Amino acid sequence: MKPEYIAQSTLRAELGLGPDAVICCMVAIMRDKKGHEDLIAAAQPLLAGRPNLHIVMAGNGERFDTIKNVVDGLGLGRRIHLLGFRADIPNVLRGCDLFVLPTHQEALGQAYIEAMAAGLPVIGTDVDGVPELIKHNLNGLLVPPKSPDELRAALVQLIDNPEQRTRLGEAGRRITEGRFSIDDMADETIDFYRRSLCRREYHA
DSSP: OOOOOSSSSSEEEEOOOOTEEEEEEEESSSSSSSOOHHHHHHHHHHHHHHTEEEEEEEEOOOTTHHHHHHHHHOOOOOTEEEEEEOHHHHHHHTOOOOEEOOOOOOOOHHHHHHHHTTTOOOESSSTTHOOOOHOBTTTTEEEOTOOOHHHHHHHHHHOOHHHHHHHHHHHHHHHHHHHHOOHHHHHHHHHHHHHHHHHHHOOO
């Protein structure tokens, strides 16, 4: 998979953030079990001690107003940026430093693949097919789902170590370039659903 080429992201200018800001990005529909509240809980103490840290959440959905109320209630509207639906996800990713999706369940992990293709280090949860995409400390970090404390530790690891971000991001890009052509992704999608159906039949 080759990401859409973006010479320079417009995200930082849009948000009024300079090159010194460290931006953590989450791209996901705002619905149950995607882990938005987990990321907010994990990031809240970090935002207090790191004035250059910002969180970007791209996506819309049935829980958008709920998430916005949580962010506003914590007084974090200037640090956690809710972008809503975006048609320019490559542009958003290009403007960020790391990607996190603390989902409680995940089928194909397309968002992780897009982030890796953009050269971002990724933090994912050890659920479903995610470990097939993210190898811990090789191209990203894996944490248990519903674990804000462990998610916070992973965030600190990447926020405070730009060299590690670069290493994991470059590894992720190499993996996507070598593995996720359109044909490969179609084959893996079919394989995933076949395995899921087999598991369901086994447990039936």
